[in-house]
Amino acid sequence: MTLSRVILGFLAVHPMTGYDLMRAFATSAAYFWHADKAQIYRTLAKLVAEGLAEIEIVPGTDAPDRVVHHITTHGRTALRTWLLAPPERPAPRDPFIARVFFAGELEDDEIIAMIDARTADAEAARDALSAVRAVTAHPDAGADRSSWLRSMTLDQGLREHEEHLRWLGALRSGIREGASA
Amino acid sequence: MTLSRVILGFLAVHPMTGYDLMRAFATSAAYFWHADKAQIYRTLAKLVAEGLAEIEIVPGTDAPDRVVHHITTHGRTALRTWLLAPPERPAPRDPFIARVFFAGELEDDEIIAMIDARTADAEAARDALSAVRAVTAHPDAGADRSSWLRSMTLDQGLREHEEHLRWLGALRSGIREGASA
């Protein structure tokens, strides 16, 4: 459901091919939604079948044909309905936290290694977001609301990573102190 | 994969029935992993088929029979292997953030309503965790590491909710200020 609406959201801005959407998910949407290309093509076909999008074949002169998808009026209505629907929080599912929960039997250095790997991971993710943040404009809510909202979603990802890193730090010191005590 | 290992983690502490696991997921595991009962029964059957768990039928005297699952030696090895495996971060998928990303066309009060609903949701989740935190002991890392680790995972959930609420506050004021400007 959400995937189809996110795709409609992108199509509402620009008509796009499956490939264009792949790039959109790999860049602008990467920090709040992930989608595989098999899923994207499957979902585009479904949107067309439901009348929420229409295709236009743009013949490639010296490249393969592009199947450009346009949002329909029905599609815009469906998008708005989804935006106003009651929010659902996704069920938490984080394998790392699950590991920590059951890590009691591991040696200290095994747990530390686990924490360090996760820390490197979270730092990389945070740095990737910071880099995007650095190159994009930082508008205020009054001027261009759409881009302000998009920049706020980026902020959310950054804050989440920073908080997670702080927690990982506390976890690591706890193990170190427990070991020395 | 993770679900089967989390189940093994629980079975490593106590032998359990599918129903016991349902309750474990609804309480102690609720803030880091969600599992439906259909999934639990299916996964238990798979663990038995793989030789990682064994069943013992405890006839119910005045209640239905209990199918108690015990972890095997193989099961303990598999659990340890999973604990030491390289961590994978779950792909981000949060419908609410996706909605904010595309919310530019909504009216101010529609966005505010959306934020307020999410805030109520996050506050409820935070309060539920605080309540658990209040009743459980708060051991230090040196004394009982297993329970300290479990309390740290709870902390992580709490911190995440608090940070999210701070961000929702910033988002709300941004909209309000933009509207008045």
Add this chain to the structure above:
DNA sequence: ATCCGCATGTAAGTGGTTACATGATTCG
């Protein structure tokens, strides 16, 4: 009597991942 908790599962459907498959163009 009816609902809640205990206790077990199956069936059908949706959403997501991985691997397979093809072919042109552009850059080093």
Add this chain to the structure above:
DNA sequence: CGAATCATGTAACCACTTACATGCGGAT
């Protein structure tokens, strides 16, 4: 000449959700 990018998709599989199905015992 080989690798990367553009561009399209299919097939099979795994994970998760929702609805269906049954039956006992205790409380209101």
